[in-house]
Amino acid sequence: DAGVIQSPRHEVTEMGQEVTLRCKPISGHDYLFWYRQTMMRGLELLIYFNNNVPIDDSGMPEDRFSAKMPNASFSTLKIQPSEPRDSAVYFCASSRTSGEGTDTQYFGPGTRLTVL
């Protein structure tokens, strides 16, 4: 099976621009997570979905951040407008609640975002 797929792998943008990060979870997984990794704060959970429904978005830093999951195989994380302090690596992860590997989160390769 293919792992979690994220695009783009790298994104460089200017302050004030809209940024959209994309994620395709592992087929059959019913949970999807968005994390952010920075040197200062480490790995932080931003939001997670269960069966395409957002369950906990308390980690979303500001209203500039939004996430959607229109179907079981696709999710987006949008930042509008972007700011230099949003520069980080953004990870998507997915997990399943039954079957092999239950409760283990599998991560995508990450998107390195640089906001100039």
Next chain:
Amino acid sequence: AQTVTQSQPEMSVQEAETVTLSCTYDTSESDYYLFWYKQPPSRQMILVIRQEAYKQQNATENRFSVNFQKAAKSFSLKISDSQLGDAAMYFCAYRRGYSGAGSYQLTFGKGTKLSVIP
């Protein structure tokens, strides 16, 4: 709130030798999962090993094994016969074991950077 502490920011090991990475955690829960993830320079987060708190037997995966001490809230990772490809950041992570709000959130430690010396 749960916290995960990795007290060794950096470690080094000679190739073919054994190294142990430390992790402690704080929780009031009795049911939970613990994980070690590896992050090489490619930055991909790779699952190394997982442990269910209700299992007394320590998990093993080939050259990787854990020493899980539930009473001490300690979860160390032992890497045997270290290889150059083991060089990476290693993160310890905790997850609550029962359903409810926040139950699927992973709480990560700050990581330990492991260098392997040829």
